[in-house]
Amino acid sequence: MFQALGDPTRRAMVERLSRGPASVSDLARPLAMSLSAVVQHLQVLEASGLVRSEKQGRVRTCRIEPAALKTVEQWIVERRASWERRLDRPADHLAEESEAPDKRRKR
Amino acid sequence: MFQALGDPTRRAMVERLSRGPASVSDLARPLAMSLSAVVQHLQVLEASGLVRSEKQGRVRTCRIEPAALKTVEQWIVERRASWERRLDRPADHLAEESEAPDKRRKR
DNA sequence: TGATTTGTTAAGCATTTGCTTGAGTATAAC
DNA sequence: GTTATACTCAAGCAAATGCTTAACAAATCA
Numbered sequence A, B: 001m002f003q004a005l006g007d008p009t010r011r012a013m014v015e016r017l018s019r020g021p022a023s024v025s026d027l028a029r030p031l032a033m034s035l036s037a038v039v040q041h042l043q044v045l046e047a048s049g050l051v052r053s054e055k056q057g058r059v060r061t062c063r064i065e066p067a068a069l070k071t072v073e074q075w076i077v078e079r080r081a082s083w084e085r086r087l088d089r090p091a092d093h094l095a096e097e098s099e100a101p102d103k104r105r106k107r
Numbered sequence C: 001t002g003a004t005t006t007g008t009t010a011a012g013c014a015t016t017t018g019c020t021t022g023a024g025t026a027t028a029a030c
Numbered sequence D: 001g002t003t004a005t006a007c008t009c010a011a012g013c014a015a016a017t018g019c020t021t022a023a024c025a026a027a028t029c030a
Helices: A008-018 A024-028 A035-048 A066-088 B008-018 B024-028 B035-048 B066-088
Strands: A051-056 A059-064 B051-056 B059-064
Touching: A008 A024, A008 A035, A008 A051, A008 A059, A008 B066, A024 A035, A024 A059, A035 A051, A066 B008, A066 B066, B008 B024, B008 B035, B008 B051, B008 B059, B024 B035, B024 B059, B035 B051
Parallel strands: none
Antiparallel strands: A051 A059, B051 B059
């Protein structure tokens, strides 16, 4: 998912979709590239699980998968929490050392 | 930042750093690649603003930049909020249409 | 029916990415 | 002072990425 969101075009597509469902052409309209390229980006987004789409007639309607966004959000939140937890207990890592060396409790 | 987090190795580095500061060799230890490669990943992370590092003596100490993580988090939260806001007011987009066509209020 | 709209698929191509190796430099340890 | 440590920097290279064009298929429209 992070990799999918790593591309600015795909982020623009997700932004558009966060405001509501859209067809492939809708997604392509503001983008300065071929429809084909947009379809390829869409495939990446779908493969990542961030976007889902279904086709009725000749138009494919795409929409965001909020649960997937939540997963990404969760990853970030956890890393940040892990870091902040550290700062809240100034014990232990006062020496702020590396790791491997000094595993023994003496010295 | 999304692009930086798009690589699994770099995500592992961020995970490690979320548990506390580490030297370049610390970061490299669990990774199956050359130190040089790790340094290159580190450069990407620093360029993105997600990680900061400073060198004292011959060891470079790296740490996470929580504000940057917060920025990423914010982006996700906003997209998700934008989507959920939509669902809360079932007005308007009942037809769930595309966009450009039918701008006129008749029909 | 024939033309148009909407999308799909494949091939090809330039650029970017994620490494490696090898040859340094500066600090710290012995 | 020699040796090990902890990086640093520059090539070089294979694979992945982000496009393009072109040919095609299926709905829908006139």
